Amino acid sequence: MTTQNLFTSVKLNDDIELNNRILMAPLTRCMADENLVPTDAMVQYYARRAAAGLIISEATIIRPDGQGYPNTPGLFSAEQVQGWRKVTDAVHQGGGKIFAQLWHVGRVAHPHFFGEGDVLAPSALGVEGSVPRMRELTYQIPKAVSQDEINQLVADYAKAAENAIEAGFDGVEIHGANGYLIDQFLHHASNVRTDNYGQTPENMSRFALEVVDAVMSVIGANRTALRVSPGAYFNMAADPRDRAIFDYLLPELQKRKLAYLHGGIFDDAMTFDYLDGSISQYLRGHYQGTLVGVGGYSAQTASQAIANNQFDLIAIGRPFIANPDYVERVRDTLPLVEYSEDMLASLI
Secondary structure, rough: OHHHHOOOOOOOOOOEEEEOEEEOOOOOOOOOOOOOOOOHHHHHHHHHOOOOOOOEEEEEOOOOOHHOOOOOOOOOOOHHHHHHHHHHHHHHHHHOOOEEEEEEEHHHHOOHHHOOOOEEOOOOOOOOEEEEEEEEOOOOOEEEEEEEEHHHHHHHHHHHHHHHHHHHOOEEEEEEEOOOOHHHOOOOOOOOOOOOOOHHHHHHHHHHHHHHHHHHHHHHHHHHOOOEOOOOOOOOOOOOOOHHHHHHHHHHHHHOOOOOEEEOOOOOOOOHHHEOOOOOHHHHHHHOOOOHHHHHOOOOHHHHHHHOOOOEEEEEOOOOHOOOOHHHHHHHOOOOOOOOOOOOOOOO
């Protein structure tokens, strides 16, 4: 099966043109130092994958209480900005482009990482289980954020976006998916608020749109993207009422002319009755801007999906860990190294 259409250039907007349609998906690798500063290993890791049309960085926390995994990088200190500048310079020298994925994990944060202070979430609803890679740490019941705390969070997303541009990123992808803070506002299982941020689709979409608008106001819509999970439940229970929230949210996002919208799903072959199909099918039916597909696609199946107008760009995850030269291998029809968990400790 041909993959020729993956190697056509595409303009996200008047300012950003990608060399091809293959994106490197955000992949948490936990390689930052003790101050959450990108390391030399990270510089090498990203530089080796600069042939991607666009690299989306690993999820990067906007402030200390947004951390829920060890050694995940930040974008809130001058030292972190300087560390990321080394990464972005290396990617640009390789002819690539890179967006920073902005992250706050919400109720799956843990004070072990940031000292005293509350775990914050839309509602005081905890999740069961323990912190990945640190199973001795169990999750806590979060504090429902106040209006003042919401305002500060919105401002901190915007500041992190400014920091990303200062660090040399070409733009940012706001992480609004996969059970983290913004996604927690968008689902009934994690949001039982009775104020202007709960109960109705408009209210439950409010925080996500406030963050998007704040980021756009400081770096422009052309450099702002968003990842969403209408049905990719992670650390929360499914609820068919959630569709109404995304039915409202997606047209609102359409108005904002984002750089792209990215579906957050681990396997796009999954279907959801209340979405009338897969996440990519649902998103395409409700959002006509640039759409990024993800979730178990090979280069061949992604190429066919793009030809079928299911989405415009494809984000590739684990194969990019195993194959730093993924783009070249696909282009030259060379075999891929198969990903395995055993690779994580050594591969950059």
